[in-house]
Amino acid sequence: MITLTDQPFDPGALLSDFCRDRTETGAVASFVGLARAELGAAAILELEAYPGFTEGEINRIAQEAVDRFSLDDFAVVHRVGQIAPGESIVFVATAATHRRAAFEACDFLMDYLKSRAPFWKKETGPDGARWIEPKPQDHADIARWET
Amino acid sequence: MARVLLFGRLSDVAGWRSRDIASDTLTALRDLLCGEDVHLAEALRAPGVQVALDQAIVRGDAALSPRSEVAFLPPMSGG
Numbered sequence: 001m002i003t004l005t006d007q008p009f010d011p012g013a014l015l016s017d018f019c020r021d022r023t024e025t026g027a028v029a030s031f032v033g034l035a036r037a038e039l040g041a042a043a044i045l046e047l048e049a050y051p052g053f054t055e056g057e058i059n060r061i062a063q064e065a066v067d068r069f070s071l072d073d074f075a076v077v078h079r080v081g082q083i084a085p086g087e088s089i090v091f092v093a094t095a096a097t098h099r100r101a102a103f104e105a106c107d108f109l110m111d112y113l114k115s116r117a118p119f120w121k122k123e124t125g126p127d128g129a130r131w132i133e134p135k136p137q138d139h140a141d142i143a144r145w146e147t
Numbered sequence: 148m149a150r151v152l153l154f155g156r157l158s159d160v161a162g163w164r165s166r167d168i169a170s171d172t173l174t175a176l177r178d179l180l181c182g183e184d185v186h187l188a189e190a191l192r193a194p195g196v197q198v199a200l201d202q203a204i205v206r207g208d209a210a211l212s213p214r215s216e217v218a219f220l221p222p223m224s225g226g
Contacts, residue, residue, distance in 0.1 A: 033226045047225070048154060050218060053202040078225060090226050110226060119225035120155030130154040133195075133222040 001074070002058050006081035011091045018075050018093045025072050029102035030093040031110050037085035038125070045083040048121045054118040061112045069105035071096050076109065078119070087100055111141040149176060149211045152218040160190045171201075174208045175196065175215060195222035 011032040019028050038077040062074050083089055092112060094105040113119075115134035122131050135146045148167045158164045161184060170176035179192050181188035190196075211217065221225040 011200075050154060050202075050220070051151070053199060053218070056202065113225040116223060117225040118154075118220065118223050120221065121224050122155075131159075131221070134223055134224050138224070 001076070002055050002062065002096070003075075004051075004055065004080050005077065007090045008087050009077055009079075009091065010134040011088050014075065014077060014091050015093060016027060016146050018073075022095060023071060024097070025101040027099040027108040028093060028095050029099070030091065031106050032088055033110075035083045035085050035089055036088050038123075041127065042085060042123045043126070044084075044124045044131070045089070046113070046124065047078075047080045047083060047089070048120040048122075049078075049080045049116050057113045057116075058113070059078070059115070062109065065108055066092070067107045069094070069101040069108070071101065071105050074105070076113070078113070078117075078135045080119075108145055111138075114138045115142050116136045148213050149215040151180070152216065152220065155204050155221040156217065157187065157190050157221055158194075159179050160184075170211055172208055172210055173205065173217065174199065176211065180183045190221070191219060193221070196220065 010030040015030050020054060058076055062076060064070060067132060071094055075093040080088050092106055092109050094102045097104040115138040122129055148169050149170050151166050153164055154160055154224055168176060168179065170179060197220045199220060200202060203215050
């Protein structure tokens, strides 16, 4: 399941829903990304997506994760629009028979989302606005999976 | 008429997000955009800018139809 939303979401409720009625899964891993205040430098974060294309690209990489890690299921919920510090930006959950696959698939999906998924992120604070682009660490993170 | 979409910093630089522009090829469209806005031209030449034609990434030139959707995509960052 892939969802883009401009409304705040409750990651705990999403995780409970994701875990419900699974009798053969065995392992669920999840990740929640939160908007940082950067000690007052970031008053608001604005996320732009390309409707249709963004969901399609995430789905393509999620299907790769399903094949690569033999996932039973996955969920990606991503905010768009304006996000206040402390709010959740992204929720990723992965379900597999055993924990290693669930952990690794979750890690893989987050590395992809940080530097390859079609989102554009603008941070606005007292000193003005700036677009945030992937850092060298983000590129190094995703390179780990490209062997 | 192709529908042209700008995302992220590109729409900030150009001052628009979506326009209908008559052009037969991607290269001609890009030349037209660069010719009318020197700041957008510079932003489009920046590293990591990709182009999607009808929601699929393309490299090099391509023919455009009147219903084509062309999106210019600066470096992406989610999460």
